[in-house]
Amino acid sequence: MSEGEERKAAVPVPPISLEAARELVAALEAGNHQDAELILDQMALARDSELFRELGKLTRQLHDSLRGFQVDSRLLDLTEKDIPDAKERLNYVVNMTEQAANRTLNVVEDCMPVTESFGQRMEELAARWEQFRRKELDKEAFQALCRDLDSFFPEAIEGARKVHEGLSDVLMAQDFQDLTGQIIRRVIELVQEVEGNLVDLIRITGQKFVQQDDGAQEAETGAAPEGKKEEKKERDTAAAGPAVPGVAGDSEVVSSQDEVDDLLSSLGF
Template identity: 25%
Template sequence: MRAALGAIENDDQAGFRENLDALVEWRNQPLVQGLVRLARELGQAFGDGEGASTGGSLPEACARLEHAVKMSEDASHRTMDMIDQCRDLLATIPVAPGSEAAEAAAGMRVRFSEMTAAQGYQDLTGQIIKRVVDIVRCVHAASDGVMPESAPLQLPASSKGFGPAVTGVDAAPATQDDANDLLSSLGL
């Protein structure tokens, strides 16, 4: 900074720009280093690279998030289908206008409409999760080969066993036959 000020005092435009550029580069360096460290720590946390201990990977984490989005989307579509079927069934019930049954049917229609609107959460959460997956993939790809040495992020010893098995990522889950065989081998 003093060199930049000295260049200004001596009317040295080139020296001022050079010192200012160096100052800007110095100022941005911690940010860049922090981003690179974050990418490295994410990779280590998910088991990418040497010394990985958690058994996962960033691609695996992305696959799990995409699987969660797919499951949520499928459940949302199934719910919407059932709401439509219930509306259709409700329309087949003969109801006298002004009766208690008519009021109940109107109330059910309103609630079906509210349930349909509430399913909008799936689309929003799916978009958010897909965006996070894209960001993680970009950070991971951009960090290849430029990760400096530093202490890794500390996560719990095991993140296995949370959530359903994901095809292509996890081993096939145990079946009832597997459980029966185990119990038989134990004499139970």
């Protein structure tokens, strides 16, 4: 027996009813060949319909199995490669952020005493200069003011240079943001991809149970309640998940899979 004959034999054939057999025999005995042919056509149609239903069931099972294999394989890659890599990337982001924060705090700690000293010295010199303008300083006090101004100018120049270097160091410490932003966006895409695959896995494994529950409720009530319909619609919408940006070809795969689902569902499988 060939492989095609074995498959054909494996499909259950609907039994011919006793009434149909009697009608066929009666038509043949009466010589009514037209009725006999009509009865035979009805028997063949019933057989073809059963074969069509069995073929649809096999197609649905194969389709779900292939999708399940595809999702399971991608989840395995995500678990073994992408997720550990994402953990290392996030650890790198944490380390770079910590280093930048420490550099910024060190610069602030170094510059604050310089600015505080500047403020105190300038307030003192400004007060004495105001006394000089009001002609309240004697010769010795004016000479002391000149000496203090002469010593303050080099200190101010050196302090300004130190503050400038500190601000430049703070600016350089922020260069990590561009790199860490790229890493974080890549991890976000990975999380979205994991979400999409998990949703697909849940839809594959739970679809039959959801359909059985909905069918049982409809059989009891005669029709699905509006609330259940809306709930199912929301569930299907949420299960789609967000699209993963930056991953080429994913939208095409999802579209083709949904088209196959729609086709099988429209045929009643």
